[in-house]
Amino acid sequence: xxxxxxxxxxxxxxxxxxxxxxxxxxxxxxxxxxxxxxxxxxxxxxxxxxxxxxxxxxxxxxxxxxxxxxxxxxxxxxxxxxxxxxxxxxxxxxxxxxxxxxxxxxxxxxxxxxxxxxxxxxxxxxxxxxxxxxxxxxxxxxxxxxxxxxxxxxxxxxxxxxxxxxxxxxxxxxxxxxxxxxxxxxxxxxxxxxxxxxxxxxxxxxxxxxxxxxxxxxxxxxxxxxxxxxxxxxxxxxxxxxxxxxxxxxxxxxxxxxxxxxxxxxxxxxxxxxxxxxxxxxxxxxxxxxxxxxxxxxxx
Numbered sequence: 594x595x596x597x598x599x600x601x602x603x604x605x606x607x608x609x610x611x612x613x614x615x616x617x618x619x620x621x622x623x624x625x626x627x628x629x630x631x632x633x634x635x636x637x638x639x640x641x642x643x644x645x646x647x648x649x650x651x652x653x654x655x656x657x658x659x660x661x662x663x664x665x666x667x668x669x670x671x672x673x674x675x676x677x678x679x680x681x682x683x684x685x686x687x688x689x690x691x692x693x694x695x696x697x698x699x700x701x702x703x704x705x706x707x708x709x710x711x712x713x714x715x716x717x718x719x720x721x722x723x724x725x726x727x728x729x730x731x732x733x734x735x736x737x738x739x740x741x742x743x744x745x746x747x748x749x750x751x752x753x754x755x756x757x758x759x760x761x762x763x764x765x766x767x768x769x770x771x772x773x774x775x776x777x778x779x780x781x782x783x784x785x786x787x788x789x790x791x792x793x794x795x796x797x798x799x800x801x802x803x804x805x806x807x808x809x810x811x812x813x814x815x816x817x818x819x820x821x822x823x824x825x826x827x828x829x830x831x832x833x834x835x836x837x838x839x840x841x842x843x844x845x846x847x848x849x850x851x852x853x854x855x856x857x858x859x860x861x862x863x864x865x866x867x868x869x870x871x872x873x874x875x876x877x878x879x880x881x882x883x884x885x886x887x888x889x890x891x892x893x
Contacts, residue, residue, distance in 0.1 A: 594665065610662075615722060646729075664836035669843070684771045688773040691829070695830075732758075757807075764809065770813075791877060792884075793884040799859070806854055807856060817846075818848050822842040842891075854869055
């Protein structure tokens with residue numbers, strides 16, 4: 594434990610460990626990715642994916658080391674008992690901070706298959722880590738506005754095509770397909786701008802997980818529904834790096850995916866789209882009430 598050191602020094606040490614961890618492990622990851630490109634044989638690619646996932650899990654484990662090194666976080670976590678690595682899962686969570694991803698990886702590493710996030714296409718250009726996401730077959734999504742699609746109708750459905758392509762690759766190895774339903778981190782200004790009906794959440798965007806259920810719903814074992822709450826307020830990444838994050842509350846609920854939502858076209862079936870959005874809204878209403886209860890208990 595380095596809690597006796599100043600926060601600035603702890604942050605520098607943690608940042609260096611994370612950077613060196615990434616730079617060291619990216620090379621074997623890239624080598625296996627090149628082998629996978631050069632050897633298009635399903636059994637070989639399946640074995641290579643296991644190797645690449647092991648490298649990613651090692652990276653997460655080292656991150657867990659520096660998280661424990663610079664601070665003593667009080668983890669209040671419930672609901673991990675029913676998770677397993679033998680099945681594929683759909684995973685979602687509310688989105689408070691960049692810390693969310695590291696917190697989820699910390700708790701789910703070796704409990705779930707590797708989390709694969711939906712990412713904005715522009716993130717592929719992030720130095721080193723963007724190529725790591727590409728090598729690990731994270732789906733990169735290009736978002737178009739309604740106005741742009743009205744002028745360029747040929748772009749309609751490209752998100753679904755990207756999701757289908759990614760999910761086809763996921764059929765050979767267990768995977769946890771992760772999507773932040775809010776699409777962006779919660780801030781009071783975004784909450785006001787959206788006129789969100791929820792007290793602690795932004796409006797959920799159902800299209801992403803609907804595409805996943807259309808493409809690979811039959812192989813998903815269930816929905817892992819996560820609620821994150823930080824009693825100190827929404828932390829920055831530097832709060833975690835510098836050892837100033839004291840407590841994280843996480844509630845994990847394993848839920849069945851309704852059969853009527855598997856294998857339907859969200860983009861063209863209006864009745865299905867309305868029913869699916871209503872189901873997602875119910876999930877979000879329950880999550881908002883759960884967050885309200887967590888806030889109330891924290892203030893007691």
